[in-house]
Structure formats: structure tokens, C-alpha cells
Amino acid sequence: MLRVANLVKQYINEAGERKGGVSGVSFDVKEGELFTLLGPSGCGKTTTLRSIAGLEHPDSGLIQLAGRDLFDSRADVQLPMYERDIGMVFQSYAIWPHMSVFENAAYPLRTRRNGHLSREEIESRVMRSLEMVGLSEYRNRSATKLSGGQQQRLALARALVREPKLLLLDEPLSNLDALLREQMRSEIKRLQSEWGVTTIYVTHDQSEAMALSDRVAVLNNGVIAQMGTPIDIYDRPRCEFVANFIGRTNLLRGKLASQVRAGDIAAVHTSIGTIRCMFSSSMTAGHQISFVIRPENIELQPLNGILSDAAPNSVNGHIQGKVFLGEVAEYTIGVDGDQNLIARTHPSIGLNRGDRVRASFPEHKVIAICD
Missing domain, CATH: 3.40.50.300 (P-loop containing nucleotide triphosphate hydrolases)
Structure with missing residues (x-):
């Protein structure tokens, strides 16, 4: 047309x-x-x-x-x-x-x-x-x-x-x-x-x-x-630019652990640990990349004072801030490596400032930016 x-x-x-x-x-x-x-x-x-x-x-x-x-x-x-x-x-x-x-x-x-x-x-x-x-x-x-x-x-x-x-x-x-x-x-x-x-x-x-x-x-x-x-x-x-302009996002950076092809899920070494993410194009090992995690794709689980090693594609941290947005609550989570994550979940989860939590994110929802 x-x-x-x-x-x-x-x-x-x-x-x-x-x-x-x-x-x-x-x-x-x-x-x-x-x-x-x-x-x-x-x-x-x-x-x-x-x-x-x-x-x-x-x-x-x-x-x-x-x-x-x-x-x-x-x-x-x-x-x-x-x-x-x-x-x-x-x-x-x-x-x-x-x-x-x-x-x-x-x-x-x-x-x-x-x-x-x-x-x-x-x-x-x-x-x-x-x-x-x-x-x-x-x-x-x-x-x-x-x-x-x-x-x-x-x-x-x-x-x-x-x-x-x-x-x-x-x-x-x-x-x-x-x-x-x-x-x-x-x-x-x-x-x-x-x-x-x-x-x-x-x-x-x-x-x-x-x-x-x-x-x-x-x-x-x-x-x-x-x-x-x-x-x-x-x-x-x-x-x-697109990641930041289209909605809220978590933009992190790290180094690719091994060579990948388009469609692969592979490990990236970051300041908050090793994160597995999805790639849309081929890249060589050691390449510095950025990757995106949308706030609604982060699941929060209270640790209830128990120290625990993080599971794969998850990090431990504590709630630094909470904003009530009606149908969702937005949490700022401080994690190791002087990094903050933004998560959005239902307010009924009942987390408050200072609570220790585990933040988990499915590897297919962690998207590498390859441009």
C-alpha cells in the first residue's frame, strides 16, 4: 500500500x-x-x-x-x-x-x-x-x-x-x-x-x-x-536505545563465556555472577555484551533470614525501595557487585524495604543485545 x-x-x-x-x-x-x-x-x-x-x-x-x-x-x-x-x-x-x-x-x-x-x-x-x-x-x-x-x-x-x-x-x-x-x-x-x-x-x-x-x-x-x-x-x-526507550528494563553488561550461534542460550560473566541468556546472532567468546531483563520477568522469593547460595540465573539481594503502582508493585533490589535490579510483581507478595530476597529470571527471558 x-x-x-x-x-x-x-x-x-x-x-x-x-x-x-x-x-x-x-x-x-x-x-x-x-x-x-x-x-x-x-x-x-x-x-x-x-x-x-x-x-x-x-x-x-x-x-x-x-x-x-x-x-x-x-x-x-x-x-x-x-x-x-x-x-x-x-x-x-x-x-x-x-x-x-x-x-x-x-x-x-x-x-x-x-x-x-x-x-x-x-x-x-x-x-x-x-x-x-x-x-x-x-x-x-x-x-x-x-x-x-x-x-x-x-x-x-x-x-x-x-x-x-x-x-x-x-x-x-x-x-x-x-x-x-x-x-x-x-x-x-x-x-x-x-x-x-x-x-x-x-x-x-x-x-x-x-x-x-x-x-x-x-x-x-x-x-x-x-x-x-x-x-x-x-x-x-x-x-x-530501544531496550531503554520501550518500557522499564534492567540493562546489564558482561563477557561472553563461549562462542554462540543464533538461537543459542549461553553463559555471560557479570558483576553479579554468571547469567545465561538468549542470543539472536552469532558471537565469539570473550565478547563484551549487554543484555536485557524486563522487570516483570523477575520472580522474587523471600529468603526469611536464611543465607543461601543463589540458584542458576538468580541472585540474592535485599529490597531497597518499593513503589505501589496499583495492579503491581515495583521493587528496587540491591545485589552484590553494586548493581540494582528493578522487579515488578503483584503487591500481595508482601515484601518490604530491607527484606532479603532471591531474584530469579528464566534464561529465555534474558535477551542479549548483539548490535
């Missing part, structure tokens, strides 16, 4: 230094897929989105939608935004304050350049889009009288009313409070699925990306650091 190949867009400041932009970004989005560009501020995600929309003129690369060139630097093709058959929702909603809810949603149909629609067709399309977002009963209300969540729904209805081939969402939930963000996440996923529209979603919020996406591209400094399903990226990060 959408192809982006070797996209380059550089921004140069007054000192001649590169600031932001993208360098050689490439990805494909399948028809009906919700694909997320995720990363911190300045990573290039919005530049990529604006280039697809036609709001930026890239330096080089190729952008195709349904086999049609939207941008091709070699062929000197740069279609204007209104010819790209794309709907877009901005962070600010961009609602017309002097129009009713109906007129806001109808605006793209009244101004479209590819043919005149009858009044009946406009009425049918607008009411369908408003019904889909739960705003049909507000059709005559001033758009400024809507709540923040309702304005966001109206922005979605306006983007979808044209029945575009591609929907672009640029940080659409960032202005909403936490509870409303969670509700709108579910709403966006439902609408995207029911309309079947191919969607690119831009966000810096990892939880949004994990909850909404079929696939995610994590960007950093203008390049894609990793691309895959939310589960793949969370469970098998390929670099330290």
Missing part, C-alpha cells in the same frame, strides 16, 4: 549543523495496517509523516501510495497534498470554530478537487462518519462547545469522511488527560479496524504504540533503530 524508500530530509541551522530530519528511512505499510512511528522529540517521526502528507519537500527518496508516486527525487515528482488521497489528524485538532459539527466534518467534501458531490452524498457520508465516532446527535452544535475528547473524535470524522487511502495521525492524543487518552486509544483502534483504512500513527508515547499498532518503527536521530511487532520490539530489543 505505502512504500517509503531511502527518505532523506535534512534541516541545517545557522551554524551549518544538522538538526533533526531523517537519513535514509525506509519502510512498507500493508493495506489496512496501523503502523506507528515511535521515538523521542527530534527523532524524525513527524518529518517522515509530513513528507508523506506533502507538507515537507524531502531532499531525496521515494514515496509511493497504492503504486502511485507521491514523491520521487529521481523523477522530480512532488504531488501537492490535495492530490495524495490522504486524511490527516493533527495534535491541535484544527477544528473550525465558526462551523457546526456537521459543517466541520463536511468541509473536505465541499472543497475536494476531484469531482462534485451531491448534497445527498455529502449528507450520507458526513452522518456515517459522525455516527462512527458517536457525534451524530451533535451535528448542529458549535464545534467549540465540544469537549476535548469530542473535538478529537470530530477531527477523526473529518479525516475519514473523504474515505482516504491513507490516514495520518500526528500525536493526536497528547492534549488529552490520562484517562481520556486511554479511552481514545481504544476508539482509534476500533475506528481504524472498522473503516479498514491504512494508518500511520506518530507518537512519543510507548504505551500508545504498544496498544494500537500492528507494527512499530522506533526512530532515533533520524534513522530507524528497530522495526517489528510491538511484542518483538518489547521482548527482543536489538540495541540499548
Whole structure:
């Protein structure tokens, strides 16, 4: 459906230094897929989105939608935004304050350049889009009288009313409070699925990306650091940036004890002992590596004052801190070698600051970072 190949867009400041932009970004989005560009501020995600929309003129690369060139630097093709058959929702909603809810949603149909629609067709399309977002009963209300969540729904209805081939969402939930963000996440996923529209979603919020996406591209400094399903990226990060950016993690370092091949589980010598972890690629013995243990993959067992040698893939330590997070409690465990581990488990385990514990982690949940 959408192809982006070797996209380059550089921004140069007054000192001649590169600031932001993208360098050689490439990805494909399948028809009906919700694909997320995720990363911190300045990573290039919005530049990529604006280039697809036609709001930026890239330096080089190729952008195709349904086999049609939207941008091709070699062929000197740069279609204007209104010819790209794309709907877009901005962070600010961009609602017309002097129009009713109906007129806001109808605006793209009244101004479209590819043919005149009858009044009946406009009425049918607008009411369908408003019904889909739960705003049909507000059709005559001033758009400024809507709540923040309702304005966001109206922005979605306006983007979808044209029945575009591609929907672009640029940080659409960032202005909403936490509870409303969670509700709108579910709403966006439902609408995207029911309309079947191919969607690119831009966000810096990892939880949004994990909850909404079929696939995610994590960007950093203008390049894609990793691309895959939310589960793949969370469970098998390929670099330290992705490991740290996607959720809470324990990042440790050590020396590989023996040569390994892709798929092997092997021992790594660390400051807290020998840890067995899983490898996604071949490496030679003695190689310095990093590895990741997610907090929820650490099991805590009270030692009850009994000194005991740690079992394989476990370490003994003591609780240094505890934070109640509702459905889970987060523990900071001090272990030998001046190393701390973060573990998350059910609060009913009943551990408190100062308690001695054994922290265990399955070897297949300890992931070596091989990049």
C-alpha cells in the first residue's frame, strides 16, 4: 500500500549543523495496517509523516501510495497534498470554530478537487462518519462547545469522511488527560479496524504504540533503530536505545563465556555472577555484551533470614525501595557487585524495604543485545 524508500530530509541551522530530519528511512505499510512511528522529540517521526502528507519537500527518496508516486527525487515528482488521497489528524485538532459539527466534518467534501458531490452524498457520508465516532446527535452544535475528547473524535470524522487511502495521525492524543487518552486509544483502534483504512500513527508515547499498532518503527536521530511487532520490539530489543526507550528494563553488561550461534542460550560473566541468556546472532567468546531483563520477568522469593547460595540465573539481594503502582508493585533490589535490579510483581507478595530476597529470571527471558 505505502512504500517509503531511502527518505532523506535534512534541516541545517545557522551554524551549518544538522538538526533533526531523517537519513535514509525506509519502510512498507500493508493495506489496512496501523503502523506507528515511535521515538523521542527530534527523532524524525513527524518529518517522515509530513513528507508523506506533502507538507515537507524531502531532499531525496521515494514515496509511493497504492503504486502511485507521491514523491520521487529521481523523477522530480512532488504531488501537492490535495492530490495524495490522504486524511490527516493533527495534535491541535484544527477544528473550525465558526462551523457546526456537521459543517466541520463536511468541509473536505465541499472543497475536494476531484469531482462534485451531491448534497445527498455529502449528507450520507458526513452522518456515517459522525455516527462512527458517536457525534451524530451533535451535528448542529458549535464545534467549540465540544469537549476535548469530542473535538478529537470530530477531527477523526473529518479525516475519514473523504474515505482516504491513507490516514495520518500526528500525536493526536497528547492534549488529552490520562484517562481520556486511554479511552481514545481504544476508539482509534476500533475506528481504524472498522473503516479498514491504512494508518500511520506518530507518537512519543510507548504505551500508545504498544496498544494500537500492528507494527512499530522506533526512530532515533533520524534513522530507524528497530522495526517489528510491538511484542518483538518489547521482548527482543536489538540495541540499548530501544531496550531503554520501550518500557522499564534492567540493562546489564558482561563477557561472553563461549562462542554462540543464533538461537543459542549461553553463559555471560557479570558483576553479579554468571547469567545465561538468549542470543539472536552469532558471537565469539570473550565478547563484551549487554543484555536485557524486563522487570516483570523477575520472580522474587523471600529468603526469611536464611543465607543461601543463589540458584542458576538468580541472585540474592535485599529490597531497597518499593513503589505501589496499583495492579503491581515495583521493587528496587540491591545485589552484590553494586548493581540494582528493578522487579515488578503483584503487591500481595508482601515484601518490604530491607527484606532479603532471591531474584530469579528464566534464561529465555534474558535477551542479549548483539548490535
